Amino acid sequence: MADEPALVWAKERRSPRRQAPGVEQIVRTAIAIADAEGLPAVSMRRVATDLGSGTASLYRYVASRDELLDLMIDEVKAAEHTEITGDWRADLASVAHQVRLTLLRHPWLSGELPGRPALGTNSLRRHEAALAAAAGLTADITLAAGVVDTVLAYVFGTVAQELAELQAQRRSGLTKEQWQASVGPYIRDVIASGQYPQFTRRVVEGEEWSAERVFEFGLNCVLDGVAARAG
Amino acid sequence: MADEPALVWAKERRSPRRQAPGVEQIVRTAIAIADAEGLPAVSMRRVATDLGSGTASLYRYVASRDELLDLMIDEVKAAEHTEITGDWRADLASVAHQVRLTLLRHPWLSGELPGRPALGTNSLRRHEAALAAAAGLTADITLAAGVVDTVLAYVFGTVAQELAELQAQRRSGLTKEQWQASVGPYIRDVIASGQYPQFTRRVVEGEEWSAERVFEFGLNCVLDGVAARAG
DNA sequence: AGCCACTCGGGTACGATGTTCGCAACGGAC
DNA sequence: GTCCGTTGCGAACATCGTACCCGAGTGGCT
Secondary structure: OOOOOOOHHHOOOOOOOOOHHHHHHHEEEEEHHHHHOOHHHHHHHHHHHHHHOOHHHHHHHHOOHHHHHHHHHHHHHHEEEEEEOOOHHHHHHHHHHHHHHHHOOOOOHHHOOOOOOOOHHHHHHHHHHHHHHHHHOOOHHHHHHHHHHHHHHHHHHHHHHHHHHHHHHHOOOOOOHHHHHHHHHHHHHHHHHHHOOOHHHHOOOOOOOHHHHHHHHHHHHHHHHHHHHOO | OOOOOOOOHOOOOOOOOOOHHHHHHHHHHHHHHHHHOOOOHHHHHHHHHHHHHHHHHHHHHOOHHHHHHHHHHHHHHHHOOOOOOOOOOHHHHHHHHHHHHHHOOOHHHHHOOOOOOOOHHHHHHHHHHHHHHHOOOOOOOOHHHHHHHHHHHHHHHHHHHHHHHHHHHHHHHHOHEEEEEEEHHHHHHHHHHHHOHHHHHHOOOOOOOOOHHHHHHHHHHHHHHHHHOOO
């Protein structure tokens, strides 16, 4: 108990003997459900059903639903890959785009990542790649770490904002049109109140940027900034 | 049903007639529980118990637990305030610090914000303040919006990272010492594997910055960047 | 003052969840 | 062939969010 590693990823996983599901299968199935129907749909019973096994069997391979979530998060990062070219700006941008893609592909990630340190194998591999990218900018590892943390913080934050409306829509169960139809009048009222002049200008006069454009703009700002501070 | 506003904050709230709790009380109690014991501890039964009322009574004032969360989020932003001085850099930094403080004070926020558009009264008020701050940098409202989104994305992202370890600790139920004692050997193994040279350098050679220092560094990067792009 | 319609508070109950217990059935080792 | 550890899993439990329903109390009208 005391010498048992408390960290999820360090545990040795038993390999199934009979027709077993195996941890991998379980994690993959859970991810598929989460992607298609959202995290709340990932119940132990549901995963077991989709796997064609009994609910209690899952606990032979996974200690709890929470641990399953940790494994899902790390598994999802397995798909990311970045070639380090030595051009720090291009490399960091590549890392940033990869992270964004992963977060968009698995919308449930954004809500679960805060509160879970990224210590899984794949998370570490990605962090390593990010540090290697930043190493092209500065040899000071402390500075490089600061740069990586800053860039990744920005990426995570923007995608969270980007996902907010999408997720709310999904959660409300409305179609895009219904959702907009219900938000519209509310925004109209807010504007009509006259209490939010800047917000009003943003909505009325402002040009609407695509999510990609917003992302690129902010990313370039951040990269400009770190270049200035680490040169 | 159809002409009923679908947005939580636009609803008219009934005012209690007898000794009622009232929405405010409910939300405040829920926030207190979440701050002290984490979001999962905020069950309808628990809130009702702390309020000294019956569980079902809460539903007279709040449609669902989910709606209660929306209200909690907006309520928590009521405490924020920023004076707009016209010095865009100082003003934006002030907004950023306020947001960080709020997120740190209510650790459950970070996990709930992604997936919920910030359309509550207080959220709008804060967004308005942020835009006003950015207006000191550029008169172009589209650009100002981009700047605000970028800065806030960074803040949200860093705090999420900052909170990750703290939250994992809390969730594991271990003390800080026990937690570190369980992470230590794992990190040692990771380093010993030799597969993560940059990560190893970061841990071994790297100087450990305080959370505040990390935050300041990244924030300055971002502010430098937006200054360059909006000038 | 008296009455009625309406609202409020909340006990009870239902379905679903995460997790544990204990057992039956299987498979490799001897 | 026998045996023992291991596996899969049915059943049960505590707890959750929420709907239903009714007694009690109130405000407004006559």
